[in-house]
Amino acid sequence: MNYQCLVLNQEGNDRTMESKEKIIKLLFDKKLLLTQYEALTQALADCDFEQLTALMKQRRTYAEVIDRVDGEMEKACQEIQIQKRMLRSALKNACEREALPSSIQPIFDAVQQNYIIINRISNLEPLVIERLRINKQKIENKIREGSYTAKIIKYRFAYEKNINKGVFLNSKYSKA
Numbered sequence: 001m002n003y004q005c006l007v008l009n010q011e012g013n014d015r016t017m018e019s020k021e022k023i024i025k026l027l028f029d030k031k032l033l034l035t036q037y038e039a040l041t042q043a044l045a046d047c048d049f050e051q052l053t054a055l056m057k058q059r060r061t062y063a064e065v066i067d068r069v070d071g072e073m074e075k076a077c078q079e080i081q082i083q084k085r086m087l088r089s090a091l092k093n094a095c096e097r098e099a100l101p102s103s104i105q106p107i108f109d110a111v112q113q114n115y116i117i118i119n120r121i122s123n124l125e126p127l128v129i130e131r132l133r134i135n136k137q138k139i140e141n142k143i144r145e146g147s148y149t150a151k152i153i154k155y156r157f158a159y160e161k162n163i164n165k166g167v168f169l170n171s172k173y174s175k176a
């Protein structure tokens with residue numbers, strides 16, 4: 001009976017090790033994705049106006065893939081039998097490294113690397129938002145200029161026939 005418990009416990013430990021290795025691999029994959037996401041965010045801060053839409057779509061695609069990787073990590077966490085609470089704390093960056101067992105510390109270290117990239121991305125976000133705001137303002141100004149030009153043309157054509165009738169100054173007198 002004790003032997004069966006020992007075998008079952010060993011199987012649980014093997015699954016736990018496999019899950020931890022899977023989580024480390026997923027964290028590495030996430031780091032690569034976050035690096036690409038960061039590059040796209042930086043590009044949004046510097047790109048031509050015509051490239052904005054394409055870059056935003058690419059960025060959204062990367063965000064969706066990152067979310068899927070997070071879902072896979074969550075599934076791997078559910079498979080772990082031992083130290084599940086500590087592992088979740090490490091993944092959420094909600095603990096100190098020294099408080100974790102040595103088997104979870106590599107996961108914590110990988111999470112830290114991802115949070116460094118996430119922090120840089122969050123520092124870039126205000127630049128991108130400001131750039132989008134400025135572009136929006138430029139577009140609104142062009143629209144206003146266009147509507148003023150249209151009003152001037154409309155006004156000119158509507159009253160052009162009245163110029164010859166003496167209602168308005170003749171064109172030779174309108175130059176100031």
